Amino acid sequence: MPAILNIDNVTRRYRKEGGLFSSGGQLFTAVDGVSLALEKNTTLGIVGESGSGKTTLAKLILGIEKPDSGRVTLEGRELSSLSGAELRKARRGVQMVFQDPYSSLNPRMKVKDIVLEPLRVAGEKMADEEKTAAGLLEKVGLKADAMWRYPHEFSGGQRQRVAIARALATGPGIILADEPISSLDISIQAQIMNLLNELKKELGISYIFISHDLAAVRYLCDFVAVMYRGCVVEYASAAELFRDTRHPYTRLLLSAVPDPDPSKKTVLEERRGGSGGGPAPLACVFSDRCPRAEQACLAARPEYEEINPGHFVRCCRAQT
Numbered sequence: 001m002p003a004i005l006n007i008d009n010v011t012r013r014y015r016k017e018g019g020l021f022s023s024g025g026q027l028f029t030a031v032d033g034v035s036l037a038l039e040k041n042t043t044l045g046i047v048g049e050s051g052s053g054k055t056t057l058a059k060l061i062l063g064i065e066k067p068d069s070g071r072v073t074l075e076g077r078e079l080s081s082l083s084g085a086e087l088r089k090a091r092r093g094v095q096m097v098f099q100d101p102y103s104s105l106n107p108r109m110k111v112k113d114i115v116l117e118p119l120r121v122a123g124e125k126m127a128d129e130e131k132t133a134a135g136l137l138e139k140v141g142l143k144a145d146a147m148w149r150y151p152h153e154f155s156g157g158q159r160q161r162v163a164i165a166r167a168l169a170t171g172p173g174i175i176l177a178d179e180p181i182s183s184l185d186i187s188i189q190a191q192i193m194n195l196l197n198e199l200k201k202e203l204g205i206s207y208i209f210i211s212h213d214l215a216a217v218r219y220l221c222d223f224v225a226v227m228y229r230g231c232v233v234e235y236a237s238a239a240e241l242f243r244d245t246r247h248p249y250t251r252l253l254l255s256a257v258p259d260p261d262p263s264k265k266t267v268l269e270e271r272r273g274g275s276g277g278g279p280a281p282l283a284c285v286f287s288d289r290c291p292r293a294e295q296a297c298l299a300a301r302p303e304y305e306e307i308n309p310g311h312f313v314r315c316c317r318a319q320t
Helices: 054-062 084-091 111-121 129-139 144-148 156-168 186-203 214-220 238-243 248-255 295-299
Strands: 003-015 027-039 043-047 069-074 094-097 174-178 206-210 223-228 231-237 305-308 311-313
Touching: 003 054, 003 206, 027 054, 027 069, 027 206, 027 231, 043 054, 043 214, 054 094, 054 174, 054 206, 094 156, 111 129, 111 144, 111 156, 129 144, 129 156, 156 174, 156 186, 186 206, 186 214, 206 214, 214 238, 223 238, 223 248, 231 238, 231 248
Parallel strands: 043 206, 043 223, 094 174, 174 206
Antiparallel strands: 003 027, 003 069, 223 231, 231 311, 305 311
16 A cells, blocks of 8 residues: 655754854754655554654654655655645644643633634635534534533543544544643543544544553554664564564563563663763664674664564664
């Protein structure tokens, strides 16, 4: 199936501010040569620690940021080449659901105005605004009379349903969900994940699901990309990744998941290094924390290789 979103060798750098008497800041690479694809009606999970580049990658996908090199192509159109009306039109196809449902909704707006806002911004005429709003709310499991209430009158889970309804307004092909369940209670998390799956089946939506919750990623995602210091270090189908984990960092993430059995050993014992400065530019990005690191890991950055069909790893010891 052809991809509706292609991320081709994308890099984004920022300049750190120097000191008071410094003439310039040091370049910091937030996203480093990332290549990914998203097919129609699939869910791509992106996981990694804070600072791994997940949010910057999301901004590149939304066209909020432009890459320093590489291309982001949405349905055949390169986002960095678009501007003005063309970019706004392309953005209709990618909508966002944010992490915090308490701050992502305008407290001064009624729900009706919140869910219809993307259509109004796009300049779309609606024959019956109330009917349009009611239809969107019904899709996410809320009653039509909710449109006359304000966000503070809802629970966290209900607010996130309103946020999802707003994301559906323009009929997007892709919804980018950035930690959409992390601030919700466990029982509500399950309800929101089930809702996302139902909408995927009903509307054929594709998701990019950014999360640190590996259990949620395993449940929701068809494919998973693991990011560390701006790089994708492992990519595979969810079934393959959790069955045959190859990169030491992915194993570390899995070992960090709490287990109810206190006697159970972790998959990998972490050897921490300083995370501020990072490894040498030519070294493996994980070399200062990897318990299996060798001299070769410090001498050159490993290639991004396909070790099994559809399973890619950036590690010189992935085969062992």
